[in-house]
Amino acid sequence: MLDFGLLSAVFGGLMIGAAAALFFWLNGRIAGISGIFGDLLFDRRSGHWPWRLTFLAGLLLGYLAIRAWRPELGEINLQSGPVGMIVAGLLVGYGTRMGNGCTSGHGICGIARLSPRSFAATGTFMLAAILTVALLRHSGVFA
């Protein structure tokens, strides 16, 4: 028997992989979201803002399309309050800029290119995230 959660994970993953591969095949570029967002903000002179803006706009459209089809898939169950969101956002922004990528750029595109840097970065941020959740939920210090 096939579970809908598992099926949607696999099909969602295939769509992400297809989007990254198509973008590389057609435009020759890495679908790394932190890079596209950061360069849209800070690389004003190169004339690359149109495709960066449309790519990011597409992310929102994709979310809305899936939510229109199945509203429960659009659910956002927040796991931290405003202070947690600010601290997390600062770390994610600073860290992805310092480490040249996030889950998409390193985890999908970089590994698909067999980049040693992306293997190292992906292993590191996965481990750091797992340890952070373990510490926050199970150490008794923050609970």
Added chain:
Amino acid sequence: MRPLVALGCGTLFGAGLTLSGMTDPARVLGFLDVLGSWDPTLAFVMAAALALSLPAVQWVRRHPRPLLDSQYFVPEQTRIDAKLLLGAVLFGVGWGIAGLCPGPALASLAAGVPEVLLFVVAMAVGMALRHLQERRSADARDAGSES
């Protein structure tokens, strides 16, 4: 044409993130919570994405250039240095706190949840801090080489 391709690829990417459950912080933290009631489902997202993109990207690279541009734009660095690893650690800690990484955070901005907007603004500020820091050290290097 290239902005249109980017719109299509971005839409497919955002739809994939949403369908797979990556836009729900509760699902993401459930996946990262290996000591708790671990939900391994999201591992299939990355596995499926790579099962398709890895052979596809290797096939693309056999061609001298992409269809719509004169060259591929890939990072030239190859060294695994402290900057890469420390950056990945900081990103991982932030991901583990909120259960949001950049793609899902931007995609779910469309839901209009104020906390997600707060995360994205803080993310932009974090990027700006790093950007300023790098520009300052580049300026210092330039000043040093001139003297």
